[in-house]
Amino acid sequence: MNEWQPKILAFLCNWCSYAGADLAGVSRIQYPPNVRVVRVPCSGRVNPIFILKSLENGFDGVLVSGCHPGDCHYISGNYIARRKFAVLKAALEFMGVEPGRVQFSWVSAGEGEKFAQVIGQVTDTVKGLGPAKRLVKTAEAPGVAG
């Protein structure tokens, strides 16, 4: 039987988390293949619109990962991002969108293991939630009747 596989979009900051993903790959650390990666210059570059747009486009989960506090290549990008994400998370949960759909992590360039572990954790959570329905734009809009 084919188990349902979630589609997850990960926005990874160029300086830490993307390098962390790279290290996980080079080190041949296994992690679930459900993630598509978008490399961004900084977690601070991730506009909440990107996250909402990903959900609308049918991703079952979204992960944003950046440098650990204090490590941001641009000094404060991840601090600013942290505030934005806290607000987005609270708003979506309030509306009844499952909290596990949108997740955040700090993964440094040296944390290949952690990257694999985060991806595993996010994938498990999203699998548990099942296919996304809320905020998803369905393939076919209502046809013209009448």
Add this chain to the structure above:
Amino acid sequence: MKAGGSEQELREAARKLLKDKKVGVVVGYARGTGELRSTPAFIRHGKDADRLIFDRTCGISLVPHLRKALKALPKGAKAAVVAKGCDGRALVQYMAEGQLKRDDVVIVGVACDGVLDPRKSDVLSDSCLRCRYPNPPVYDVFVAEPKAVGAGDEYAAVTEFEKLGPEERWGWFQTQFAKCIRCYACRNACPMCYCEECFVDQTNPLWFGKSAEQPDTAMFHIVRALHTAGRCVDCGACERACPLGVRLGLLNKRIEKEIKERFGYTAGLDPEATPALATYDEEDKQEFIL
């Protein structure tokens, strides 16, 4: 509704400002259609000051009108604006965001007992029922006596809503979105929605579809709430502007609560404070981050 004593004071204050050439225009309220509506008035001559009213029908935020009035004035000229507590907070937030200089505007503060929900003729707006700031934080002239600061739990409705399960919460929001016709009255009535070009009007990229179906409508409201996060002063102008009774002030209030609890920030109180989402604290809580 009869012009009360404070209304006479208001007219007198407007006349004086115009007579002394302190301002080129006074932006205030005049009677709209019927007894329960008000409309923006741009008073340029003392003789027209008698059009000014202030009562429970004055639910429009005049801040967007002030913005237009300032643009229409010759350079250097000032405008006066009639401001309730929430409107005053919006003006303070403008100053905090570098959108307005304190000296460009004469704030005519009015003591506000709350304004009516235009869809229910005798009930106060939700945002007024929970209001804690009936007086503008800054003003040049104050008409009548400032009100006692509101007490009670301003987040009671948020807490109540959170007791519902996610299915019910989602269902309630779906109903709200289903009413929306994307006329953008909420956005245009909002003092804080001052972007030259709104994200929904951008075409390349076109962020979200233009349909009035889900989730296009939901996306508009969610992103608008996020764009006003840490800036919204809960004036309720958006809900009162909505022709179809979409009630999304609750989402804004929930966001406001998060920002207050997490970052200790309340919008529209201090013109010197950096808005919550434009700054950070290294010690910000990050329990949600993996």
Add this chain to the structure above:
Amino acid sequence: MSSILKIRKQELDQLVAALVARYRLFGPVDLDGTTVLREVRSADELRLGAALDEPAKTVFFPQTETLLHYDGDKVEAPAGRDKPTAILGIRPCDAKSLVLLDRVFRTGTHQDSFWQRRHEDSLVVGLGCSLPLETCFCNWMNLGPFNADGSDVMLTDIGDAYIAESCTDKGERFLKAAYKSQVQRPSDADLDKAGAVRGRARAALKPPVDVPAVKKALAGLWDSPLWDELTLECLSCAACAYLCPTCHCFDIQDEKVPGTSRGRRIRIWDTCMAALFTKEASGHNPRGSGKERMRQRIMHKFSYFVDNFGEAACVGCGRCIRMCPVSLDVRRVLERVRDEGAAKDQKSAKGVASAV
């Protein structure tokens, strides 16, 4: 000959069942405190008599409509209808708006097939307006609270029952087929009651402004400062246009399902109050400021539409007044236009006199 019959309110089911059997039926329903037009199947869903917040156009010209589906290069028009459409319980102002919109969509070099296939064979069971609101001004537009234009059957609410009267052959045929022999004729007392309801409604309306004079005045007010003043008050939202039963401007947009070659082309309501409406790809905008857009809206309704379709694009339903976030009253605008026009005429008459 037109039929008159009495329908007790507790027997409204029979009317609704007859409509549902033949038509896809739309009527006023409550949506969380807002009265909207939705498809209905039974009488208990209906909220007859409440002021409808949405205009009737939504039934034949929905806010979002798929024009075509595509997959790669393959294009498919959406499936046709299965049943004709009926609307129950709209007021005469809304019913008339359908007549005006039919002219827009059905005349000219091209017919709008989407409007046509919904509107064709449709039936309108209008509900006379017993209680005009403060914002109502149908009498300005040569209409009245019981005007039959656009309705096939007209109901008059006499308290515990409706008096139903056919206004067209189509309405007559429907009533005959729906009620056959079990028709209950209204008594003379019922008819008197109906007459009184109509009389009261007419008396409730305020005296009209001379709208043809407004059209004449508009011709001379192209550069009037009036448009600037109104622009200051107006928030430039689309509440008035979207809720207007005769506003019919729309946008066309393509949508694509991400990761596939499939998508659809939709049309959605649009408004001349938005800057984007006329902004060209080059950045040039022939109606670049609020003033020009405000002028366009008023001119279109009260001048251009008259030129093109013989009547103004307004039925006096008053939604634009009731729903305007800043209480900008179109009647006040028309009065100002009329007065400015008159002042201008006087001035030019003086000018001529002094020249002579």
Add this chain to the structure above:
Amino acid sequence: MPYNPYVPIPVTVQGVRVESDDRTLRTFDLAFGEETQPFDYLPGQFCQLSILGKGEAPFGLASSPTEKEFLRFTVNRAGVVTTALHHLKAGETIGLRGPLGNHYPVERFKGRNVVLIGGGFAFTTLRSLAVYLLANRSDFGDITVIYGARRPGLLLYRDELAAWEKRGDIAVHLTIDQPADGWDKATGFVPDVTRKVAPSPKDAFAVVCGPPVMINYTLPVLEDLGFPRERIYTSLERRMKCGVGKCGRCNIGPKYVCTDGPVFSYAELAALPERL
């Protein structure tokens, strides 16, 4: 299938040519698909070209109905749709709705002199008209073309213009805004050149196409020269969506550019309230 004015017919891209030296203009020759019925049209009409998923935009037909093998359009890259069009390659299929709008009154031109005045990339429908007049050469009197662009490299259809210059039966006056190396023809703006080289208004019609500012300055020049307003025609552009007179955005006063136009006489335009 019932008539549906919003469904485009498929057409195939036969050829693509970069038209201007700054590469912002491309010319497309389109062919009717196998299952589509070719349509007839007249110079001045336009079509809606559509790239599914991106949208539609209106373009004047640059080909003449006498050129049966293709429909020609020249597209300036400005927005989403035109950018997508610029990415097209020969062999690809796009959608087309048309022909839409009215046309130049070629019947009225019969036996008369015609002067075609163009500016920039608005020369498309003038090319259609010129080719049409030349294909029916004996039906018309003198034909004059006055055409200007900012630089030589921005003139459309340069090979064709050169060929016309060699013909004896059409007078061609080309101009650019500023003197440029290798340019031995006129310099100066179209209205000024028109004043110098326009033929007599006697028995003549003028057709003007160009950016709004050029039209605004050229119409009075023609009037000065003695052309009556009823014999001056121009073609207008407005943002359009439906192209069939319903969507409500291309109006100028009570007239819709898509159905009442795009071709208007100066007399008609002068009666409209809005300026260009």
